Amino acid sequence: MDAFGDLFRGIRAQGSSFGSTALAPPFALHFVDGAPLTLCTVLDGAAWVVPEHGAPERLGDRETVVVRGPGRFTVVDDPGTRAAPVECGADCAAPDQGGTRHRRGWADPASGGATLITGAYPVRGEIGRRLLDALPVVLRVGAGGTGDAVLDHLAAEVAADTPGQQVVLDRLLDWMLVCTLREWFDRPGGEPPAWWAAQHDPVVGGALRLLHDEPEAPWTVSSLADRTGVSRSTLAKRFAEQVGEPPLTYLTRWRMTLAADLMAEGEATLTEVARAVGYADPFGFSAAFKRVRGVSPSEFRRAGTGHR
Numbered sequence: 082m083d084a085f086g087d088l089f090r091g092i093r094a095q096g097s098s099f100g101s102t103a104l105a106p107p108f109a110l111h112f113v114d115g116a117p118l119t120l121c122t123v124l125d126g127a128a129w130v131v132p133e134h135g136a137p138e139r140l141g142d143r144e145t146v147v148v149r150g151p152g153r154f155t156v157v158d159d160p161g162t163r164a165a166p167v168e169c170g171a172d173c174a175a176p177d178q179g180g181t182r183h184r185r186g187w188a189d190p191a192s193g194g195a196t197l198i199t200g201a202y203p204v205r206g207e208i209g210r211r212l213l214d215a216l217p218v219v220l221r222v223g224a225g226g227t228g229d230a231v232l233d234h235l236a237a238e239v240a241a242d243t244p245g246q247q248v249v250l251d252r253l254l255d256w257m258l259v260c261t262l263r264e265w266f267d268r269p270g271g272e273p274p275a276w277w278a279a280q281h282d283p284v285v286g287g288a289l290r291l292l293h294d295e296p297e298a299p300w301t302v303s304s305l306a307d308r309t310g311v312s313r314s315t316l317a318k319r320f321a322e323q324v325g326e327p328p329l330t331y332l333t334r335w336r337m338t339l340a341a342d343l344m345a346e347g348e349a350t351l352t353e354v355a356r357a358v359g360y361a362d363p364f365g366f367s368a369a370f371k372r373v374r375g376v377s378p379s380e381f382r383r384a385g386t387g388h389r
Contacts, residue, residue: 083280083286083289083290083293084276084277084279084280084289084290084293085262085263085277085280086293087208088208088209088211088212089212089255089259090206090209092118092202092203092204092209092212092255092258101196101197101198101199101239102196102197102199103194103196104126104128104158104194104195104196104197105194106158106159106162106164106194107158107159107162107163107164108157108158108164108167109157109158109162109164109167110155110156110166110167110169110197111153111166111167111168111169112148112154112155112156112169112199112201113153113168114150114153115150115152116150116201116202116203117202117203117204117213118147118148118149118150118201118202118204118213118216119147119148119150119154119199119200119201119202120145120146120199120202120254120257120258121140121145121146121147121197121198122140122143122144122145122197122198122199122228122232122257123140123141123142123143123144123195123196123198124142124143124196124197124198124232124235124236125195125196126142126195126196127139127140127141127142128157128158128195128197129156129157129160130146130148130155130156130219131154131155131156131157132152132154132218132219133152133153133154134152134218135218135219137160138219138221140195141223142224143224143225144221144222144224145221145228145257145261146219146221146222147216147219147220147261147262147265148218148219149213149216149217149218149219152218156197156199158194158195198232198235198239198254200251200254200257200258202258206345207338207341207342207345208338208339208342211338215273215274215277216262220261220262220265222261222264222265222268226260226264227260227263227264228257228261228264231253231256231257231260232257235250235253235254235257238250275323275325276289276324278323279320279323279324282319284310284311284315284316284319284320285316285319285320285323285324287309287310288305288308288309288316288320288328289331291305291309292305292328292331292332292335293335296332296335296339296358297356297357297358297359298359299359300328300329300332300359301329302327302328302329305328316328333369333373336358336359336369337358337369337373337374339357339358340354340355340357340358340366340370340378341374341381343357343358344378344381344385345382345385347382347385351363351366351367351378351379354366354378355367363378366378367379
């Protein structure tokens with residue numbers, strides 16, 4: 082597992098979070114749920130995405146934006162549209178909410194219409210939050226990238242009505258989200274998070290994969306250097322330069338992220354959580370957790386239980 086892939090553990094499209102709508106101008110769909118992540122793609126035609134806080138973004142044919150919540154946003158035919166907004170939540174794809182989940186046939190682009198595909202993503206736990214922290218409120222990716230192949234599959238699937246269709250659409254949206262974020266992180270002149278760029282380094286990227294594959298292993302800088310085929314000093318220097326912190330500091334923070342999600346699930350004991358993230362006893366784990374998170378594991382777990 083790599084650092085990017087690991088962040089998708091709790092991010093999955095699921096059933097009613099998907100919608101496809103054929104829109105004729107004037108139109109205004111106001112997405113009111115404030116989902117942590119919403120992917121919007123125009124299959125044909127054009128539309129504008131207007132975030133609650135920020136400048137409007139135009140979406141042309143085969144272009145995609147990802148909107149980070151909890152702010153709301155509106156999809157319109159024109160920023161100055163006179164259409165009354167239709168409020169959309171989890172059931173935005175229902176007929177009485179401005180569209181249908183699987184509309185057969187597309188809007189006529191010549192009329193200024195658009196066929197809009199949306200997927201709202203719940204992002205659960207501390208792992209998913211690390212991905213959200215790396216994203217702006219709105220990011221945009223143009224047509225012509227690796228996501229175009231996914232859109233071909235989406236268009237074909239939305240036009241059909243076959244068993245298992247929702248599962249296929251959910252997975253296609255997941256594929257589309259990954260393609261979109263990869264292209265955005267790799268865009269010329271971009272400022273991706275340090276761990277993203279570091280993955281391309283043969284030494285640091287290899288070390289990151291090891292830490293994510295085996296976070297419970299008794300890593301030292303020397304053992305990590307041995308596995309990546311470089312000296313201890315070389316690994317320490319390159320890792321700190323590219324990731325912004327020493328390898329074991331990164332590992333400790335990642336372990337505490339994993340532990341926070343394990344505790345939030347409420348089933349594992351403190352000893353089990355400690356062992357799952359590489360600590361032989363709960364005392365050393367508790368000290369590390371409080372140092373990184375500012376609260377003890379028991380305080381963290383009580384706070385989480387109180388919010389359920």
